[in-house]
Amino acid sequence: MADDLLIATDDRGIATITLNRPATSNAFDERLIAALADALARIAADTGVRVVILAGAGANFCAGADLNWMKRAAAFSRAENEADARKLGAMFHALDTLPQPTVALVQGAAYAGGIGLAAACDIAIAADNADFCISETRLGLIPAVISPYVLAAIGARAARRYFLTAERFDAAEALRIGLVHAVVPAGALQSAGARVAGAVSQNAPGAVAAAKRLIADVAGRPHDEVLVTETAWRIAEARASAEGREGIAAFLEKRAPSWRR
DSSP: OGGGEEEEEOTTSEEEEEEOOGGGTTOBOHHHHHHHHHHHHHHHTOTTOOEEEEEESTTOSBOSBOHHHHHHHHTSOHHHHHHHHHHHHHHHHHHHTOSSOEEEEEOSEEETHHHHHHHHSSEEEEETTOEEEOOGGGGTOOOTTTHHHHHHHHHHHHHHHHHHHOOEEEHHHHHHHTSOSEEEOGGGHHHHHHHHHHHHHTSOHHHHHHHHHHHHHHTTOOOSHHHHHHHHHHHHHHHHSHHHHHHHHHHHTTSOOTTOO
């Protein structure tokens, strides 16, 4: 199981999780799902990790479900299939709600669950050779487990096309519909990811985690008095926090704050 996933953390607190099944284009199976879920649980509890990069070894990011896993699932009972899907869903939820910011680096194939991984990350950068497909309907399936994250990224209108047609689309289209934030030459993907992760790692870790929660809690809500009160409470908490006081003091004193490495 350990070989299916590689994890390394540098001295700035940037952790890189690499899907390491290049022979299968890093496709999911039970082992990879379990390994990724375990890694995310450990990282969530590690205050030394500031930001997480998610990458795929080899030519492709992630081609979705492993064919052998799908064959085994075809023989499952209805209850076994639901339990299996819940494990996959829990892994995606853990990635989406990880306290630390996440950056997906997408090259080559990103199909089905691979698109789900990119969408569940906070920031996604694609190589110009990336190839995307929400392919489930070709197989008589639906993109159910990944749908909350993909819909949040591309919206219902784009989903109406790509969920239903299962068309392949390129990195430029992924950028246009909001699935990725940037497209870079394939040879520059790692450096682009390192640059973004490095920028995040310079910011106050508690504030970054709180900003990530803020997005999840505020997005889509009505702009009413309840939200005005809640957001006022949140900024007051931030101003009174140790990080808030240190950040303002460092700015006024023209020095680096204590969290900057």
